Amino acid sequence: MPTPPSAAARDEPVIRDRGDACPGALRLHAADDGFLARIRIPAGLLTSGQASVLGLAADRFGDGHLELTSRGNVQLRGLADGCGAELAELLDAAGLLPAPGHERVRNVVATPTSGILGDGRPDVVPWVRELDRLLCASARATALSGRFLFAVDDGRGDVAALDPDVTVLGRAQDRALIRLGAAADAVEVPAPDAPRAALLAAEYFLDAVDAAGTRAWRVAELPPGHALGAEEFTGRLTAAGIAATRKGEVAWPYAPPPRPWGPGTGDRTPLCVLLPLGRLTSGQWRVLVEAADRGDGELRVTPWRSVVLPGASTRRPIDGYARLEAAGLVVAPDGPWESVTACTGRPGCAKALSDVRGDARALVHEARGTSPVHWSGCERRCGHPRGTAWVDLVATPEGYRLDGRPVPREELAGAVADARSRSRVSEGAVKR
Structure with a gap:
C-alpha cells in the first residue's frame, strides 16, 4: 500500500537543554485551568471497571471531563492542588499504576482492532502486555522520557505511521519487524521475541543518548554521529540470544485509522465511537462504559480520539446504541467531526492565542x-496528527494562519473547506 505524505519534516531534530517535564499520573502539570494528570494506558486497553474509575476521578478531583490524547492516553484537567496522593491511590487500586517509577514511560500504541477482525493478522495485544511488563521491570527504562513512543502494529500499518521511536510490525509465519525511528531498514525477529527486542531497542537509544552527551527525548533528536543503526542493533539482539536478521529497506505498509462504525467487515466488526475533539464529559464517558458492559466489558482508546468496543458489533447493534448518538458521540462515518482535531487552546493553556476548540466547533x-x-x-502545534499531511491552522494575535498564510476570520470557513477538499495535502507543503 502507498505510504501517506509524511509529517516528519515538521519536526526538526532538537537537542534538549532541560529535563523532561512531561506530565503523568503522579507528576501533575500546572495549567491555566488547574492541574493536569496524564494517565498512560498501553495500547489504550481498559476494562469497563478501570474506565469507570477514570470517570469517577474526573468528577471527584477534576472538572468533570476526560480528554483522549494522540497517543491513546487519558487526561484529567482542572485538578485541585494537593489531590495527587488521593488520585494515585484511586488509580493504583484500579490497576492503572502497576509501576509508579515507570508510569510516564508506558507510552505504547497498538492497532486497536488487532485480534478482533479474524483477518489472519497476528493478535498483538499479548505482545503489548509483555512489553509493558518488561518496561515496568526494567530499571534502565526509567531513564526514557515521557515522550518516547513504542508502536505495536499487527501488520496493517496504522500505528506504525504515528512517528514512533520503536516500531514492532507483525509479519507472516510468526515473525516481526523492529524499526528504530524512521529508518528505512529494519530487523526481523521471531514474534515471541518482539517485546524483548523492543525493550532492547529502547536501551540502545539510551546508550546512544549517554554517548552523545545530550538530553534527547526521541530517536529523531539524536545527533547524526550517534544515530541508531540496524547493523549494530542486530548485533545487540544476537548477543541477547534473539535470532535477528537485518532486512535492509522494507516496503512499509500504511492503513488509515478506523472510522466510526469500523471498516464494515460484518458481524465481527467492532463498534468504533468517535469523540469530537477527544474531549467528553464524565456523563458521556459513562454512556460509553455502559455500551462496553453490554459487550465484553473492554474498551480500547485509540490514538485518533476514538474508542473501539471489541464486544459490540456494527451489524448487531447493542442495546443503548441510540444513547451513544444522543450523548453527542459519533457512531456513523462521514460526519463533520472526522479528522478534525485541536489542542487545548484557551482558557486551559497559557500559551494559546485563541479558544481553538470553540472556533473548531463554530465552523465544523x-x-x-x-x-x-x-x-x-x-506555534507548538500540540497534539497534531501523525503519519499524514494535514491542513494546518495556527492561531495568531490577528486571527489564524492557514498552511502558512494569514486568512481573515470571515473567510476562514471557506478557506478551510477548500484546503480539506483536496484529496491530499501536498507533501512538500511543510507548515512552519
Missing part, C-alpha cells in the same frame, strides 16, 4: 472535507 459544519485539519493555539 461549514469547513467539511476529507483531509485532516488541526487547530493549534500557538
Whole structure:
C-alpha cells in the first residue's frame, strides 16, 4: 500500500537543554485551568471497571471531563492542588499504576482492532502486555522520557505511521519487524521475541543518548554521529540470544485509522465511537462504559480520539446504541467531526492565542472535507496528527494562519473547506 505524505519534516531534530517535564499520573502539570494528570494506558486497553474509575476521578478531583490524547492516553484537567496522593491511590487500586517509577514511560500504541477482525493478522495485544511488563521491570527504562513512543502494529500499518521511536510490525509465519525511528531498514525477529527486542531497542537509544552527551527525548533528536543503526542493533539482539536478521529497506505498509462504525467487515466488526475533539464529559464517558458492559466489558482508546468496543458489533447493534448518538458521540462515518482535531487552546493553556476548540466547533459544519485539519493555539502545534499531511491552522494575535498564510476570520470557513477538499495535502507543503 502507498505510504501517506509524511509529517516528519515538521519536526526538526532538537537537542534538549532541560529535563523532561512531561506530565503523568503522579507528576501533575500546572495549567491555566488547574492541574493536569496524564494517565498512560498501553495500547489504550481498559476494562469497563478501570474506565469507570477514570470517570469517577474526573468528577471527584477534576472538572468533570476526560480528554483522549494522540497517543491513546487519558487526561484529567482542572485538578485541585494537593489531590495527587488521593488520585494515585484511586488509580493504583484500579490497576492503572502497576509501576509508579515507570508510569510516564508506558507510552505504547497498538492497532486497536488487532485480534478482533479474524483477518489472519497476528493478535498483538499479548505482545503489548509483555512489553509493558518488561518496561515496568526494567530499571534502565526509567531513564526514557515521557515522550518516547513504542508502536505495536499487527501488520496493517496504522500505528506504525504515528512517528514512533520503536516500531514492532507483525509479519507472516510468526515473525516481526523492529524499526528504530524512521529508518528505512529494519530487523526481523521471531514474534515471541518482539517485546524483548523492543525493550532492547529502547536501551540502545539510551546508550546512544549517554554517548552523545545530550538530553534527547526521541530517536529523531539524536545527533547524526550517534544515530541508531540496524547493523549494530542486530548485533545487540544476537548477543541477547534473539535470532535477528537485518532486512535492509522494507516496503512499509500504511492503513488509515478506523472510522466510526469500523471498516464494515460484518458481524465481527467492532463498534468504533468517535469523540469530537477527544474531549467528553464524565456523563458521556459513562454512556460509553455502559455500551462496553453490554459487550465484553473492554474498551480500547485509540490514538485518533476514538474508542473501539471489541464486544459490540456494527451489524448487531447493542442495546443503548441510540444513547451513544444522543450523548453527542459519533457512531456513523462521514460526519463533520472526522479528522478534525485541536489542542487545548484557551482558557486551559497559557500559551494559546485563541479558544481553538470553540472556533473548531463554530465552523465544523461549514469547513467539511476529507483531509485532516488541526487547530493549534500557538506555534507548538500540540497534539497534531501523525503519519499524514494535514491542513494546518495556527492561531495568531490577528486571527489564524492557514498552511502558512494569514486568512481573515470571515473567510476562514471557506478557506478551510477548500484546503480539506483536496484529496491530499501536498507533501512538500511543510507548515512552519
